[in-house]
Amino acid sequence: MTQVAPRRLDTFTLASEPGNERLALARVAGTVKDVGLSDARLERLKTAVAEATMNAIEHGNGNHPEIPVEVEVTQDGDEIIVAISDRGGEIHPDTSEHEEPDLVRKLDGDQSPRGWGLFLIRNMVDAMDITTDGQRHTIWLTMRTGGAA
Amino acid sequence: MTSACEATTRALPGAAVIELSGEVDGSAAAILTEAYERAVTAGPENHDTVVLDFAAVDYINSTGIALIVSVLAKARAERRKVVASGLSPHYREIFDITRLSDFIELFPDLDRAVSQLTHPAA
Numbered sequence: 001m002t003q004v005a006p007r008r009l010d011t012f013t014l015a016s017e018p019g020n021e022r023l024a025l026a027r028v029a030g031t032v033k034d035v036g037l038s039d040a041r042l043e044r045l046k047t048a049v050a051e052a053t054m055n056a057i058e059h060g061n062g063n064h065p066e067i068p069v070e071v072e073v074t075q076d077g078d079e080i081i082v083a084i085s086d087r088g089g090e091i092h093p094d095t096s097e098h099e100e101p102d103l104v105r106k107l108d109g110d111q112s113p114r115g116w117g118l119f120l121i122r123n124m125v126d127a128m129d130i131t132t133d134g135q136r137h138t139i140w141l142t143m144r145t146g147g148a149a
Numbered sequence: 150m151t152s153a154c155e156a157t158t159r160a161l162p163g164a165a166v167i168e169l170s171g172e173v174d175g176s177a178a179a180i181l182t183e184a185y186e187r188a189v190t191a192g193p194e195n196h197d198t199v200v201l202d203f204a205a206v207d208y209i210n211s212t213g214i215a216l217i218v219s220v221l222a223k224a225r226a227e228r229r230k231v232v233a234s235g236l237s238p239h240y241r242e243i244f245d246i247t248r249l250s251d252f253i254e255l256f257p258d259l260d261r262a263v264s265q266l267t268h269p270a271a
Contacts, residue, residue, distance in 0.1 A: 022208070043239035051211055103248045106218050107225060113218040116211035116247065123246045 006076040009035075013068035014053065016061035016086075021053035024071055024084070031073050032080055036145040044124040045080070045143045051117045051124075052084045052139045060086025060137050079126075080143045088137040152207065153177075156184035160192035164266045166259070170205035175212035185220055189229065197229055198266055202259045204235030214247060221252055230254075234262040 010031040014020045028049045029042065037045065053069060061067040070085040101119050105111040122128050127142040154177035157168045165188035173181070189196050201217070203209075209217075224231045234256040236244060244250040256262035 021210075040238065040242075043237075044242075047210075047239070047243070054210065101247070103218065103252070107222045107252070109222070113215040113222070114212065116214045120211055120214075120243065120246070 004077065006074050006081075008072065008074050009080075010073040011071065013070050014057075015065040016057045016063055016067050016069055017065045018054075018057065018063060020057060020069070021050040024053040024069070025050040028071065028073055028082055035075060035080060037080070037143065041143060045082070045141070048121045048124040048128075048141050048143075049082055049084070051121050052082075052141060055117055055139070056084050056086035056088070056137075060088030078145045080145060082141040082143075083138050084141070085136055085138040087135045089135045090132045090137070154180050154206075156180050158184050158188040158191060160188070160194075160196065161263060162267055163194070163196065164198040164200055164263070165189050165191060165196035166200045166202060166263070168202040168205070168259070172208040172210075173203075173206055173213035173216065174208065174210045175216070177213060178216055181216050181220060185223065189227070199224055199229055199231050200259065200262050200266070201231065201233045201253075202235050202262070203233060203237075203240065204259060206235075206240075209240055209243070214243070214249070217249065217253075221249070225252075232256060232262055232266070234259045 012027060014023055025046045029046050032042065056069040057063060061069060067087055072083045074081045099111065099115060101115050102111055106113050121141065125141045126144050129140040131138050152171035154169060154171045154173055159166050167184045167188050185199065188199060221231050232254045235258055236255060241255060244253065244255060256265065
């Protein structure tokens with residue numbers, strides 16, 4: 001059986017400025033538009049990419065425009081993998097001390113109304129992984145093209 | 150490619166309607182808070198229900214969800230009910246995942262929300 005090597009579909013960088021997550025969302029959506037994701041799964045991937053990029057801009061790179069967020073989109077068989085990297089290192093405020101959001105506690109004032117980013121990402125994609133290599137902090141988002149809508 | 154959040158308000162018998170457009174993200178905080186205050190204080194009667202209409206909203210992110218949570222918390226503290234209309238299937242799913250839909254009744258569109266609120270037996 002022939003093994004098909006992963007295929008890089010796109011790679012780009014963004015300045016770490018609030019709002020640039022919309023650029024990542026639009027570009028990734030354009031890159032994967034013909035790979036066979038259903039509309040619902042494409043919407044989920046877009047939300048995950050936007051949230052992960054927002055975290056990278058804000059928490060990883062501290063909104064410093066000169067520090068780039070790197071985005072790479074790869075197809076490996078029936079998996080689309082989006083890797084989003086910042087320079088936040090291991091002490092990443094969004095992931096190192098993350099409390100599971102609890103809506104009831106939020107409504108009662110026992111938890112901040114915020115803190116939904118990582119929760120949304122986890123629930124939008126088929127798999128999520130986080131790696132660090134020195135200062136490089138990467139979130140990996142995996143979405144299968146053949147998954148149920 | 151981005152569009153700032155805008156909010157228009159109007160009063161119906163017993164309900165205040167906030168029609169949102171553009172992007173509901175962290176930058177919409179003041180707009181949403183002011184719209185809520187304007188909506189619930191408009192007209193002579195008390196509005197015990199607030200309708201958030203999302204039909205013209207093209208993007209909601211996690212900080213926008215946080216704003217909606219804050220509006221819901223304020224409304225509940227004031228013993229007001231919050232309902233939502235016009236959410237796309239994707240954002241309905243996000244309301245389900247976050248459990249917002251446990252506390253905010255969802256309607257397909259504003260007309261059906263208004264019809265239900267003003268003629269509850271219909």
